[in-house]
Amino acid sequence: xxxxxxxxxxxxxxxxxxxxEKQYVGFATLPNQVHRKSVKKGFDFTLMVAGESGxxxxxxxxxLFLTDLYKDRKLLNAEERINQTVEIIKHTVDIEEKGVKLxxxxxxxxxxxxxxxxxxxxxxxxxxxxxxxxxYFRDESGLNRKNIQDNRVHCCLYFIPPxxxxxxxxxxxxxxxxxxxxxxxxxxxxxxxxxxxEIKKLKDRIREEIDKFGIKVYQFPECDSDxxxxxxxxxxxxxxxxxxxxxxxxxVVEARGQRVRGRLYxxxxxxxxxxxxxxxxxxxxxxxxxxxxxxxxxTCDVHYENYRAQCIQEMTSKLAQDNRMESPIxxxxxxxxxxxxxxxxxxxxxxxxxxxxxxxxxxxxMHEKDQ
Amino acid sequence: xxxxxxxxxxxxxxxxxxxxxHVGFDSLPDQLVSKSVAQGFCFNILCVGETGIGKSTLMNTxxxxxxxxxxxxxxxxxxxxxxxxxxxQESNVNLxxxxxxxxxxxDQINKEESYKPILEYxxxxxxxxxxxxxxxxxxxxxxxxxxxxxxxYFIAPNGHSLKSIDLVTxxxxxxxxxxxxxxxxxxxxxxxxxxxLKIKVMSELVSNGVQIYQFPTENEAVAEINSSMNTHLxxxxxxxxxxxxxxNKMVKARLYxxxxxxxxxxxxxxxxxxxxxxxxxxxxxxxEQTHARHYELYRRCKLEEMGFKDTGPDxxxxxxxxxxxxxxxxxxxxxxxxEEEMRQMFVNxxxxxxxxxKKKEKELHERFEQLKRMHQEEKKTLEEKRRELEEEMNAxxxxxxxxxxxxxxxxxxxxxxxxxxxxxxKNFFSLPxxxxxxxxxxxx
Numbered sequence: 109x110x111x112x113x114x115x116x117x118x119x120x121x122x123x124x125x126x127x128x129e130k131q132y133v134g135f136a137t138l139p140n141q142v143h144r145k146s147v148k149k150g151f152d153f154t155l156m157v158a159g160e161s162g163x164x165x166x167x168x169x170x171x172l173f174l175t176d177l178y179k180d181r182k183l184l185n186a187e188e189r190i191n192q193t194v195e196i197i198k199h200t201v202d203i204e205e206k207g208v209k210l211x212x213x214x215x216x217x218x219x220x221x222x223x224x225x226x227x228x229x230x231x232x233x234x235x236x237x238x239x240x241x242x243x244y245f246r247d248e249s250g251l252n253r254k255n256i257q258d259n260r261v262h263c264c265l266y267f268i269p270p271x272x273x274x275x276x277x278x279x280x281x282x283x284x285x286x287x288x289x290x291x292x293x294x295x296x297x298x299x300x301x302x303x304x305x306e307i308k309k310l311k312d313r314i315r316e317e318i319d320k321f322g323i324k325v326y327q328f329p330e331c332d333s334d335x336x337x338x339x340x341x342x343x344x345x346x347x348x349x350x351x352x353x354x355x356x357x358x359x360v361v362e363a364r365g366q367r368v369r370g371r372l373y374x375x376x377x378x379x380x381x382x383x384x385x386x387x388x389x390x391x392x393x394x395x396x397x398x399x400x401x402x403x404x405x406x407t408c409d410v411h412y413e414n415y416r417a418q419c420i421q422e423m424t425s426k427l428a429q430d431n432r433m434e435s436p437i438x439x440x441x442x443x444x445x446x447x448x449x450x451x452x453x454x455x456x457x458x459x460x461x462x463x464x465x466x467x468x469x470x471x472x473x474m475h476e477k478d479q
Numbered sequence: 480x481x482x483x484x485x486x487x488x489x490x491x492x493x494x495x496x497x498x499x500x501h502v503g504f505d506s507l508p509d510q511l512v513s514k515s516v517a518q519g520f521c522f523n524i525l526c527v528g529e530t531g532i533g534k535s536t537l538m539n540t541x542x543x544x545x546x547x548x549x550x551x552x553x554x555x556x557x558x559x560x561x562x563x564x565x566x567x568q569e570s571n572v573n574l575x576x577x578x579x580x581x582x583x584x585x586d587q588i589n590k591e592e593s594y595k596p597i598l599e600y601x602x603x604x605x606x607x608x609x610x611x612x613x614x615x616x617x618x619x620x621x622x623x624x625x626x627x628x629x630x631x632y633f634i635a636p637n638g639h640s641l642k643s644i645d646l647v648t649x650x651x652x653x654x655x656x657x658x659x660x661x662x663x664x665x666x667x668x669x670x671x672x673x674x675x676l677k678i679k680v681m682s683e684l685v686s687n688g689v690q691i692y693q694f695p696t697e698n699e700a701v702a703e704i705n706s707s708m709n710t711h712l713x714x715x716x717x718x719x720x721x722x723x724x725x726x727n728k729m730v731k732a733r734l735y736x737x738x739x740x741x742x743x744x745x746x747x748x749x750x751x752x753x754x755x756x757x758x759x760x761x762x763x764x765x766x767e768q769t770h771a772r773h774y775e776l777y778r779r780c781k782l783e784e785m786g787f788k789d790t791g792p793d794x795x796x797x798x799x800x801x802x803x804x805x806x807x808x809x810x811x812x813x814x815x816x817x818e819e820e821m822r823q824m825f826v827n828x829x830x831x832x833x834x835x836x837k838k839k840e841k842e843l844h845e846r847f848e849q850l851k852r853m854h855q856e857e858k859k860t861l862e863e864k865r866r867e868l869e870e871e872m873n874a875x876x877x878x879x880x881x882x883x884x885x886x887x888x889x890x891x892x893x894x895x896x897x898x899x900x901x902x903x904x905k906n907f908f909s910l911p912x913x914x915x916x917x918x919x920x921x922x923x
């Protein structure tokens with residue numbers, strides 16, 4: 109199955125060509141037009157958070173988007189969680205900043221990893237993601253495609269507990285079940301229980317284990333070679349920092365004369381936005397300020413296309429067996445291109461070309477004759 | 480002082496007498512102490528908690544030394560217990576310390592069987608002690624007591640409450656061992672969150688009927704401190720064996736970019752409280768509770784299983800010896816009966832198989848006979864057919880001979896009458912061919 113190549117996002121680079129002003133056509137304003145249209149249309153983004161209960165997922169989401177999405181949340185007792193099943197809960201908020209509207213959907217997965225027997229506890233999550241893909245697939249193949257709602261999950265933040273020595277079996281199984289369906293960004297939760305040395309050791313360990321188990325987490329796109337050095341440096345730092353060790357906070361404390369989001373301890377104050385305390389700022393910049401669109405692109409171009417190709421293949425193989433079955437979606441019979449048919453096609457193409465040329469010649473001749 | 484008076488004295492209650500002067504038996508406790516010190520003490524700790532939660536570090540911090548412990552992997556298939564015994568000495572008191580770690584606890588995806596290895600280990604220690612007790616030649620004072628005196632249950636500080644696995648495990652262990660729950664890695668919980676967490680944990684334990692160890696409040700000397708400590712359960716601990724310079728002292732602490740968590744600072748964590756309670760105040764009480772409550776419960780259950788009773792049907796106390804003998808006889812009788820049964824079964828089975836084999840033989844024999852008969856019948860029919868064929872052949876031969884002789888006669892008739900009609904000519908012409916045929920035949 110061939111999956112499509114990644115789509116590189118280009119940040120518009122200003123060109124200073126005063127010498128070419130005479131031949132200025134004007135399509136350099138395209139980026140501005142795109143900007144205007146997109147601001148008018150608004151953006152949407154679906155973020156999924158997954159991890160055991162008590163890892164600080166809700167706090168982090170609140171800190172990221174500076175809102176309070178989780179008012180009046182009911183938390184279950186330990187005895188109720190012994191046989192808990194995973195639920196999927198969606199919260200949707202519309203937020204606006206400098207005229208840009210964002211429809212943010214947070215998909216929560218309470219109950220993941222909380223029961224005593226967690227066999228296949230990621231199944232409801234994979235089913236949900238597949239459902240969204242399926243719904244989009246149907247909408248896209250429908251007749252009226254004006255208002256398609258894109259509910260596909262663009263990114264999944266997975267919270268790894270910092271109390272262990274690395275990834276646990278349930279972490280590995282979850283990521284392996286989802287890495288071909290959604291962009292996974294692993295995070296080390298509650299990083300304020302690790303000293304800087306321990307953080308480094310844990311990050312190295314987790315990176316090693318991700319490689320060892322063949323888990324495909326979200327990779328930041330490579331920098332273009334014509335970007336400036338500062339950007340490249342930042343990008344390099346970002347890549348070396350994964351998985352991000354994050355701390356979240358809902359409360360504002362007074363530190364160094366400023367009011368900041370932080371956690372107050374008897375031995376000091378942890379500032380969420382202090383880069384030497386944790387990687388929260390890096391995560392926020394990456395997620396919201398620079399790579400949000402890339403995440404959406406990868407979801408559309410890679411994960412969704414994989415799903416679609418798989419779906420179509422299944423359907424055609426079923427149709428071949430049972431001709432009476434009606435498919436809800438108009439599909440063409442899928443022909444796997446093999447060498448022979450390709451050769452045939454090429455030959456026919458050439459023939460067509462030749463015929464066209466002959467036709468043109470004849471037309472010219474006729475034209476000349478008329479004249 | 481007749482015999483009857485002595486009897487009367489024996490039946491009366493004991494009287495309190497006042498001493499006239501200093502006798503000296505108030506040194507009995509000291510004698511006991513010196514004897515115990517000479518003998519050495521024994522203490523066994525079981526640490527139950529997730530991999531990487533800080534069990535080894537806390538043990539190192541508690542005993543101010545470094546026990547060798549390799550880092551456990553997260554990928555064990557089932558929970559295993561790893562006991563290690565150390566000999567420690569502090570100002571002429573010898574302590575034989577055994578630390579048992581649970582390896583792989585909480586790592587499996589399906590944790591329903593996680594508590595079983597722990598339970599089995601605890602029971603195994605009780606069992607070996609029981610065996611030693613019941614031996615004929617026993618040496619209890621020399622026996623290395625491996626029964627678990629305390630179980631430290633490490634709760635992961637996830638901020639909200641207990642995990643489901645914690646609840647299930649503690650419920651299974653509370654009748655077998657003294658449990659003290661501790662909140663591990665407590666430097667990730669801020670003060671207000673910690674208070675809420677402690678209350679939530681205790682309320683969940685109480686509402687589910689989990690009996691954790693309560694520090695004893697009967698003895699006046701320690702009643703006050705113990706009862707105040709009881710309110711601080713579960714202890715929020717932080718462990719560290721690294722020394723960090725704070726002020727102008729070197730203390731055990733964890734150094735963060737935003738500050739350093741001092742292990743022995745009571746404002747930072749409850750480590751000091753844990754050490755006080757566990758080692759300095761209540762160690763002996765823990766050993767006693769293990770022996771008097773948990774071990775006795777185990778022993779009672781075990782012996783009742785085996786069928787022993789304290790009082791017989793007519794309320795007279797049995798002696799263990801008699802009961803044992805009776806049990807043994809019963810057992811032997813039972814054994815013999817079972818043997819007989821098995822032998823009988825075996826014989827029956829053999830007979831059955833023999834009968835089957837015989838039947839099969841008969842069947843085979845019958846079939847053989849049948850086939851033989853069929854064969855013979857076919858042979859007969861074939862013979863008949865052959866005879867018929869022979870007869871036919873003979874008949875044909877005779878006819879042929881007759882035809883030849885006829886032809887021979889006809890030929891003689893032909894040579895005597897040369898002027899014949901066409902018909903005869905035909906006959907004449909056809910004759911040689913017939914002759915050649917016959918001659919050919921004769922040659923054959």
